[in-house]
Amino acid sequence: MARKLAFINYKGGVGKTSLIVNIAACLAKKGKRVLLCDLDTQSNSSIWLLRIERWNRINMEKRGSSYSIFDPGEDRIKDIIVKDVVRDNQGNVQLPGLDLLPTTFNLIDIENEYKINPQNPHYLIFNEQIREVEKDYDFILYDCPPNVLNASQCGIFSADELYVPSNPDALSLIGFTLMIEKLLLFYRRSAGFRTQEMGNFARVSGVIFNSIKANVDIGVPKMRMQLRLNQFKKQRLVSNEAKIYNACVRDATIVRRAVTLGLPVCLVESRDVVDGVGQDYDDLAEEILAHNVNASAPSSDMASAS
Ligand SMILES: Nc1ncnc2c1ncn2[C@@H]1O[C@H](COP(=O)(O)OP(=O)(O)O)[C@@H](O)[C@H]1O
Numbered sequence: 001m002a003r004k005l006a007f008i009n010y011k012g013g014v015g016k017t018s019l020i021v022n023i024a025a026c027l028a029k030k031g032k033r034v035l036l037c038d039l040d041t042q043s044n045s046s047i048w049l050l051r052i053e054r055w056n057r058i059n060m061e062k063r064g065s066s067y068s069i070f071d072p073g074e075d076r077i078k079d080i081i082v083k084d085v086v087r088d089n090q091g092n093v094q095l096p097g098l099d100l101l102p103t104t105f106n107l108i109d110i111e112n113e114y115k116i117n118p119q120n121p122h123y124l125i126f127n128e129q130i131r132e133v134e135k136d137y138d139f140i141l142y143d144c145p146p147n148v149l150n151a152s153q154c155g156i157f158s159a160d161e162l163y164v165p166s167n168p169d170a171l172s173l174i175g176f177t178l179m180i181e182k183l184l185l186f187y188r189r190s191a192g193f194r195t196q197e198m199g200n201f202a203r204v205s206g207v208i209f210n211s212i213k214a215n216v217d218i219g220v221p222k223m224r225m226q227l228r229l230n231q232f233k234k235q236r237l238v239s240n241e242a243k244i245y246n247a248c249v250r251d252a253t254i255v256r257r258a259v260t261l262g263l264p265v266c267l268v269e270s271r272d273v274v275d276g277v278g279q280d281y282d283d284l285a286e287e288i289l290a291h292n293v294n295a296s297a298p299s300s301d302m303a304s305a306s
């Protein structure tokens with residue numbers, strides 16, 4: 001069964017997209033079958049991995065991206081996944097095993113224009129279609145926008161683990177706290193659609209610090225985050241196994257350059273990749289592989305937590 005991980009924080013710009021793209025690439029390099037689902041209308045991970053020309057074609061067609069499973073509703077996820085998404089300009093596969101469910105700007109319409117059927121809400125439609133492809137993957141990753149609105153809800157409802165990218169600052173901590181409050185509201189509202197087969201709602205199992213500048217001590221922000229995690233654990237609002245990841249990602253220019261090149265960091269040729277930030281992403285992928293919280297202990301249900 002695929003492990004389904006959503007990357008989310010209520011704060012933008014903390015590194016959700018760069019972490020998910022690079023961790024997905026590291027997992028694929030280790031031979032895992034990975035599906036990255038872009039659920040952010042800004043389409044950053046889609047544009048990054050498809051590069052602008054291929055992404056533009058999908059954006060113009062108004063078909064073949066995540067919103068088209070809702071409107072016109074004739075596409076199914078299994079038919080619109082871009083297999084082995086990382087290609088060179090001749091179309092040769094650069095990283096076998098990394099697939100993408102692309103998103104285009106029209107995903108914004110799921111927040112207002114799309115008429116949600118209260119008997120069959122968007123997150124249920126999405127989840128049902130993810131289940132059709134789950135057997136083909138070891139990991140399914142959801143890149144969420146910084147909110148718990150409709151597009152995000154698709155990933156959150158379908159996920160079994162949540163990861164919170166954070167920067168070592170007070171705003172990331174505020175974003176984390178706000179997100180937990182909003183998650184709780186969504187879980188209570190959607191609890192009636194949860195079947196036993198789906199298991200419990202996903203809870204936070206990891207906080208990942210990103211963009212750490214050289215010579216900056218992150219001891220204090222880490223301690224503050226740990227205190228908040230402990231408090232949430234007591235209230236059963238995060239997984240009992242939730243932890244701050246040991247591996248952190250340093251701030252490095254190559255991360256921004258990789259976006260321009262349309263490659264994950266591990267495929268960029270540079271010394272920084274071998275013994276710098278590339279190693280950070282690899283360490284994170286290893287830590288995620290080793291920290292499979294749902295495999296070891298059944299979690300209690302957050303929807304009924306206080
Ligand atoms: N470790 C890093 N080092 C340098 N720049 C980074 C790093 N992580 C992210 N960035 C840059 O910070 C910006 C925001 O990151 P992004 O991953 O898009 O955040 P989010 O998805 O949370 O909005 C991007 O321009 C990205 O390239």
Ligand SMILES: [Mg+2]
Nearest residue numbers: 016017040044
């Ligand atoms: Mg993003």
